[in-house]
Amino acid sequence: MKLHDVSWPSEAALKGGLLPWLETLPGASWLTLPGRDPNRHRVIVTLLHGNEPSGTNAFWHFVENTPECAVTTHFCLANVNAAKTNTPFTTRHLDGKPDMNRCFGRQGEDDSYEIADEILARITSLAPEAVVDLHNTSGTSPAFAVSIRDDDTHKQIASLFTKNMLCSDVRLGALMEMTSETSPIVTIECGGAGDRAAHDVAKKGLNDFMTAENLFQGHTGFWPIEMLYRPVRIQMQHDSALCYHDQKIDDADLTLAPDIDRHNFGRMAADTHIGWLGGRGLDALKTDDGKGGHPIASLFYEKDGELKLKAASKLFMITTRHDIALSDCLFYMVVD
Template identity: 70%
Template sequence: MMLHDVSWPNDEDLRRGLVTWLDTLPGASWLTVPGQDSNRHRVVVTLLHGNEPSGVKALWHFVQNPPECAVTTHFCLANVKAARYDKPFTTRHFDDKPDMNRCFGKTGEDDSYGVAAEIMARITDLKPEAVVDLHNTSGSSPSFSVSIVDDEKHQQIASLFTERMLCTSVRLGALMEQTTDQSPIVTVECGGAADHAAHEVAQNGLHHFLTAENIFVNHGDFRPLDLLYHPVRVQLKKGLELCYHDRKVDDADLTLPLDIDRHNFGCMAADSMIGWLGEKGLDAMITNDGGGGHPIYALFYEHDGELRLKHASKLFMITTKHHIALSDCLFYMVVD
C-alpha cells in the first residue's frame, strides 16, 4: 500500500504545528472524519503538488476548529514527501519523479502512478457525492475552478469556492479527468501559493463543502459563475531557451516580462505585446486545446521581434517560475 490511513491530528500535534505533523506522516496519507450522515461521503484531495499549500493549511485550520461535517469526509494528502522536502512547500515534485497530477488514468513504474491508482480506488469504492482537488497557481492569480464537464453538479461544487470555472478539453492525466456523474470531481485553483487570499478561498470554500447538508441545492453559499470554454495550453517547445526580463534577451527563444503574471485573468486587447521572440519566431511555441484547434499562428503574430496577440484574450495560470513554465506550460488562454 502506498496510501496510508492516518489518525486525525491530536493536541500534541497541534502544539507542534503543521510542518512538524507532516514530518510524522508515512507518505501519501488518508484521513477520515465521521459526519452526521455516515452513509454519504465527500473527498478532499490536496498536495498533489508539494508546493501548493492552501488546501493543507485549510485542513489545519479545521483541525484547530473542528467543523460539524454533514457527511463522512475524507482528506487525501498526496505528495507529502515533496511538500516537506527542504524548505516546506517549495517542491512541486522531485526531479526524478513524474508530476503526480499527470498520473491519473495512466500506468507507469514510478510510485506516483501507484498513489494515483490507490486514490482512485478509494474514490471508486466510496462513491463520494463530490470530490474537490485543491491547488495553487504557480503565479499570483485570482481563484478559479477547472472541470472537463459543464453541468449543474460540477458548477455547484465549483461555486462553493470561486466565481470562475474553466471547461476544458485538454487531457493531461489530472485527477479531475476521472470525474463521473455519480462522483463529480472538480479542481479548484485557490490562487497563488504565496497569496493570503488563496488560503482564505480554500478555508471558506471547504467550510461550505464540509458543512452543507446538501451541496447540490441553491443556497447562500453559491457564487454566480463566470464560465470560460476551451482554454488553450501554450508551451515552449522542449529544449528551447526561456528568459524572464524587462527587455529582449538575444540568446533566448522566448523572453517574457518579469511581471507577466499581473495579466492573470485580465482582459488583454488584440495586438497586446506578450513578450519577445528569438530566431525561431512563433515556431518556438506549441498549443494544445484538446481538440487539435487553435494553432499557434491563429492566436499570435510576430511584429518586429515582439510576440503579440491576434485577438482579445484572457490569459491565466501564467507563471514566472522558470522550471514550471518549461516543465508544465507558459500559460493558458481563452480567446474572447
C-alpha cells in the same frame, strides 16, 4: 500500499504545528472525519503538487477548528514527500519523478502512478457525492475552478469557492478527468501559492463544502458562475530557451516580463505585447487544446521581434517560475 491511513492529528500534534506533523507522515496520507450522516461521503484532495499549500493550510485550520461535518469527510494529502523536501511547500514533485497530477488513468512504473491508482480506487469504493481537488497557481491569480464538464452539478461544487470556471478539453492525466455522474470531481485553483487570499478561499470554500447538508440545492452564499470554454495550453518547444526580464534577451527564444502574471484573468486586447521572440520566432512555441486545433500562428503573431496577440484573449495560470514554465506550460488562454 502507497496510500496510508492516518489518524486525525492529536492534541499534542496540534500544539507542535503543521510542519512537524507533516514530517511524521509516511507519505501520501488519507484522513477521515465522521459526519452526521455516516453513509454519505465527500472527499478533499490536496497537495498533489508539493508547492501548493492552500489546501493543506486549510486542512490544518480545520484540525484547530474542527467543524461538524454534514457527511463523512475525507482528506487526502497526496505528494507529502515533495511538500516536505527542502524548504517546505516549494517543490512541485521530486526530481526524476512525474507530476502526480498527470498520473490518473495512466500507466507508468514510478510509484506516483500507484498512488494515483490507490487514490482513485478509494474514491471509487466510497462513491462520494462530491470531490474537490485543491491547488494553487504558481503566479498571482484570482481563484477559479476547472472541470471537463459544465453541468449544474460541477458548477454548484465550483460555486462554493469561486465565480470563474473553465471547461477544458485538454487531457493530461489529472484527477478531475476521472469525474463521473455519481462522484463529480472539480479542481479548485485557490489563487497564487504565495497569496494569503488563496488560503482564505480554501478555508471558506471547504467549510461550506464540509458543513452543507445538501451541496446541490439550497446552499447559500455561492457565486454565480462565469464559464470559459476550450482553454488552450501554451508551451515552449522542449529545446527552447526561456527568460524572464523586462527587456529582450538576445540568446533566449522567448523573453517574458517578470511580472507577466499580473495579467491573470484580465482581458487583453488584440495586438497586446506579450514578450519578445528570438531567432526561431513562433516556432519556439506550441499549443495543446485537447483537439489538435489552435496552432500558434492562429493565436499570436511576431512584429519587430515582439510576440503579440492576434485577438482579444484572457490568459490564466501564467507562471513566473522558470522550471514550471518549461516542464508544464507558460500559461493557458481563451480567445474572446
